[in-house]
Amino acid sequence: MEKSNGLRVILFPFPLQGCINPMIQLAKILHSRGFSITVIHTRFNAPKASNHPLFTFLEIPDGLSETEKRTNNTKLLITLLNRNCESPFRDCLTKLLQPLDSETGDEKQRISCLIDDSGWMFAQPLAQSLKLPRLVLNTYQVSFFRNHFVLPKLRREMYLPLQDSEQEDRVQEFWPLLKKDVSRILDVETELLDPFLDKVLKMTKASSGLIFMSCEELDQDSLSQAREDFEIPIFAIGPSHSHFPASSSSLSTPDETCIPWLDKQEDKSVIYVSLGSIVTISESELMEIVWGLRNSDQPFLLVVRVGSVRGTEWIETIPEEIMERLNEKGKIVKWAPQQDVLKHRAIGGFLTHNGWSSTVESVCEAVPMICLPFRWDQWLNARFVSDVWMVGIHLEGRVERNEIERAIRRLMLETEGEAIRERIQLLKEKVGRSFEQNGSANQSLQNLIDHISFI
Numbered sequence: 459m460e461k462s463n464g465l466r467v468i469l470f471p472f473p474l475q476g477c478i479n480p481m482i483q484l485a486k487i488l489h490s491r492g493f494s495i496t497v498i499h500t501r502f503n504a505p506k507a508s509n510h511p512l513f514t515f516l517e518i519p520d521g522l523s524e525t526e527k528r529t530n531n532t533k534l535l536i537t538l539l540n541r542n543c544e545s546p547f548r549d550c551l552t553k554l555l556q557p558l559d560s561e562t563g564d565e566k567q568r569i570s571c572l573i574d575d576s577g578w579m580f581a582q583p584l585a586q587s588l589k590l591p592r593l594v595l596n597t598y599q600v601s602f603f604r605n606h607f608v609l610p611k612l613r614r615e616m617y618l619p620l621q622d623s624e625q626e627d628r629v630q631e632f633w634p635l636l637k638k639d640v641s642r643i644l645d646v647e648t649e650l651l652d653p654f655l656d657k658v659l660k661m662t663k664a665s666s667g668l669i670f671m672s673c674e675e676l677d678q679d680s681l682s683q684a685r686e687d688f689e690i691p692i693f694a695i696g697p698s699h700s701h702f703p704a705s706s707s708s709l710s711t712p713d714e715t716c717i718p719w720l721d722k723q724e725d726k727s728v729i730y731v732s733l734g735s736i737v738t739i740s741e742s743e744l745m746e747i748v749w750g751l752r753n754s755d756q757p758f759l760l761v762v763r764v765g766s767v768r769g770t771e772w773i774e775t776i777p778e779e780i781m782e783r784l785n786e787k788g789k790i791v792k793w794a795p796q797q798d799v800l801k802h803r804a805i806g807g808f809l810t811h812n813g814w815s816s817t818v819e820s821v822c823e824a825v826p827m828i829c830l831p832f833r834w835d836q837w838l839n840a841r842f843v844s845d846v847w848m849v850g851i852h853l854e855g856r857v858e859r860n861e862i863e864r865a866i867r868r869l870m871l872e873t874e875g876e877a878i879r880e881r882i883q884l885l886k887e888k889v890g891r892s893f894e895q896n897g898s899a900n901q902s903l904q905n906l907i908d909h910i911s912f913i
């Protein structure tokens with residue numbers, strides 16, 4: 459760690475696993491460059507302070523009821539948290555900005571800036587009124603962030619439902635999505651967010667900088683377009699876990715028995731399956747997945763989060779005799795040490811929901827994917843994987859045992875899979891170069907450090 463530079467940065471992650479990991483990663487990066495770190499966080503999904511003894515954590519109330527905390531409607535959660543947290547966040551930030559420590563009367567360290575998630579809609583005017591520069595962290599792929607502001611317009615103009623003949627058309631304003639992808643994104647739930655998107659766009663444009671966990675090698679065109687659209691400095695500092703391992707910000711405890719189990723498997727033979735931290739599935743979808751895995755006859759490591767199969771606690775509804783058959787080839791856990799799993803020599807493929815972190819973690823370990831997106835930006839990440847980088851096979855929403863078995867065989871056993879494996883190896887190397895001395899992610903990170911040091 460470098461010695462302190464006398465500056466403090468305040469971070470305010472959005473309380474979802476997919477947003478907490480990148481923000482805590484950013485905290486580690488900035489701390490390693492000499493910044494002191496204060497993390498303001500909600501009580502809901504609070505990061506484990508004890509895993510980060512060098513940071514200061516400040517908790518604010520979020521006003522969520524127990525039922526609201528359990529909702530799997532992310533859009534509703536986003537609106538509730540934005541409504542409830544504004545005033546506690548204002549109080550907390552105002553206190554932090556007072557020049558003297560209220561207990562000791564000593565002068566406090568200078569605060570350089572606030573970095574918060576693009577999902578917080580009240581932060582920009584608040585920071586402005588307190589004369590504190592604010593930078594925005596966004597945890598989507600750049601293409602999704604840049605283009606998703608057009609969704610309300612597409613909802614009005616796409617005349618859903620779609621005709622069969624137009625399902626596969628590309629959507630001009632949202633490349634490389636197909637019309638059928640957009641129609642899936644535009645479900646009833648997302649309508650809740652329409653009125654907020656304009657606000658996010660305006661608030662981001664008014665900020666002092668925008669940070670992405672991506673790099674030129676992954677999304678160059680969108681990055682240059684975003685630089686034109688936003689007219690603020692944009693930093694694409696690379697996939698966040700490439701700087702430090704992310705497991706310390708896991709909200710659940712990883713099952714470490716995965717690794718000795720993988721040690722017993724052959725090279726590139728195991729298919730790893732995880733649908734991230736938000737997606738829920740039905741009981742019958744779970745059965746299609748487990749049968750698809752079992753029928754492929756490949757060993758598998760499957761993550762089923764507690765509460766992620768609707769209407770059940772965990773996997774207790776799988777009949778005993780089926781569990782016996784599954785156990786011959788597979789292992790089911792509640793939470794995996796994902797990065798260590800993807801790094802393991804035994805892993806040959808990743809059946810994923812294509813959250814942005816999972817997608818880049820897979821790319822960085824050159825693990826080819828089977829794409830099973832469920833919502834929002836996952837549809838775009840999956841299109842990049844299957845159609846743009848061509849490093850995976852898209853299930854096209856078919857959660858059916860035969861389709862899953864077929865995709866696993868194509869990926870793990872057939873020549874098509876070999877070609878995919880070669881391409882992802884090349885992509886991994888390309889992304890890896892962006893962290894070298896003159897690489898794009900490395901330079902962008904240096905620019906970010908300079909920017910917030912002299913802001």
Ligand SMILES: Cc1cn([C@H]2C[C@H](O)[C@@H](COP(=O)(O)OP(=O)(O)O[C@H]3O[C@H](CO)[C@@H](O)[C@H](O)[C@H]3O)O2)c(=O)[nH]c1=O
Nearest residue numbers: 475476597732734735736761793794796813814815816836
């Ligand atoms: C289920 C599971 C997850 N993880 C880690 C891997 C990833 O770093 C992280 C999950 O992040 P993501 O892959 O982005 O997925 P998720 O949690 O669904 O993220 C949400 O937020 C993401 C970023 O905004 C979006 O791209 C996703 O679409 C959205 O669903 O949690 C584990 O380490 N072990 C696990 O067992």
Ligand SMILES: C[C@@H](CO)CCNc1ncnc2nc[nH]c12
Nearest residue numbers: 472532533575576577597833834
């Ligand atoms: C708080 C926002 C902006 O950073 C990220 C959450 N990500 C998501 N936002 C909206 N719908 C989703 N469905 C799955 N994940 C979603």
